[in-house]
Amino acid sequence: MIHVHHLEKSRSHRVIWLLELLELEYEIHVYKRNDKTMQAPKALKEVHPLGKSPVIVDGELTIAESGAIIDYLVERYGQGRFKPEPENxxxxxxxxxxxxxxxxxxxxxxxxxxxxxxxxxxxxxxxxxxxxxxxxxxxxxxxxxxxxxxxxxxxxxxxxxxxxxxxxxxxxxxxxxxxxxxxxxxxxxxxxxxxxxxxxxxxxxxxxxxxxxxxxxxxxxxx
Known part of the structure; x- marks a missing residue:
């Protein structure tokens, strides 16, 4: 089970979209922004030191940054899908x-x-x-x-x-x-x-x- 640490009004949606496309099981953990500062809560820092979103946890791996997450999911679970062939x-x-x-x-x-x-x-x-x-x-x-x-x-x-x-x-x-x-x-x-x-x-x-x-x-x- 992949865990998605999702900050409201953030860039996590595209990671969840890829998980849906890959038809993988996942659980979303939602974090609310501070009403005044619009910053993420400190609880996110318990997942990743920068306290940013999106972050996924897959087994023992914690992965941040949307591009790195997408690369990881496509390479590990894509089975050749969602990316061009190297020959092209x-x-x-x-x-x-x-x-x-x-x-x-x-x-x-x-x-x-x-x-x-x-x-x-x-x-x-x-x-x-x-x-x-x-x-x-x-x-x-x-x-x-x-x-x-x-x-x-x-x-x-x-x-x-x-x-x-x-x-x-x-x-x-x-x-x-x-x-x-x-x-x-x-x-x-x-x-x-x-x-x-x-x-x-x-x-x-x-x-x-x-x-x-x-x-x-x-x-x-x-x-």
């Missing part, structure tokens, strides 16, 4: 690239955008107008143009290949699911039909629907 070099390179791109390139921008959107709300009333101005400037001059560039890049790839690496759904599609849904939740997809199509296919997947039934909706980001 182009698909294999795509798979490895997007598996790392999700957290290495895209998520830092999305998290910065989230943080700056919340700065005015968290600021004292006296300085809130100034905080709002700084937040808007950073987002408009730096974050939004960067995200536009990344979305155009992703759109071009999906228009050409539909998936992120091999047959749908691969481990790369699983890894990219969280930032793709984050984009859907924060930005207009009117000019990005391939991205919109990917998120629609994800949300209509029966395994993903089972994730929502067990773990609840993914609502970390707001418009």
């Amino acid at each position: 070099v182009e698909a294999w390179v795509d798979y490895r690239y997007w598996l790392h791109y999700a957290e290495g390139s895209l998520m830092p921008l999305l998290l910065m955008s989230l943080v700056f959107s919340h700065i005015p709300k968290q600021s004292p009333a006296l300085v809130r107008p100034v905080a709002k101005g700084i937040s808007s400037t950073v987002r408009e001059r730096f974050l939004d143009p960067q995200l536009d560039q990344h979305m155009a890049f992703i759109e071009a790839h999906l228009r050409a290949k539909e998936n992120f690496g091999g047959a749908w759904p691969s481990g790369a599609d699983v890894q990219m699911s969280f930032p793709m849904l984050a984009l859907k939740g924060t930005r207009s997809l009117g000019n990005y039909p391939a991205i919109a199509g990917f998120t629609q296919r994800l949300e209509s997947d029966p395994a993903w629907q089972r994730v929502i039934e067990r773990a609840g909706p993914l609502d970390i980001l707001e418009r």
Whole structure:
């Protein structure tokens, strides 16, 4: 039995999605965020020293970081599924690239955008107008143009290949699911039909629907 340590409003959903795709038995341990700080509870540090989520425990192994977890599950339990064959070099390179791109390139921008959107709300009333101005400037001059560039890049790839690496759904599609849904939740997809199509296919997947039934909706980001 695999144990998933799941922090509400976090990136654990994609790990649970992969477990559903693999048809593995698992148990979810849910942790609530602090209402004021939105930080994870100290109990998560008893599972992993950094107190982050997702974390899985499989027997004697404790594994953190979404990419490492996905790699582990695909290699140990995939039986050759959910990843391209090594002989298909182009698909294999795509798979490895997007598996790392999700957290290495895209998520830092999305998290910065989230943080700056919340700065005015968290600021004292006296300085809130100034905080709002700084937040808007950073987002408009730096974050939004960067995200536009990344979305155009992703759109071009999906228009050409539909998936992120091999047959749908691969481990790369699983890894990219969280930032793709984050984009859907924060930005207009009117000019990005391939991205919109990917998120629609994800949300209509029966395994993903089972994730929502067990773990609840993914609502970390707001418009």
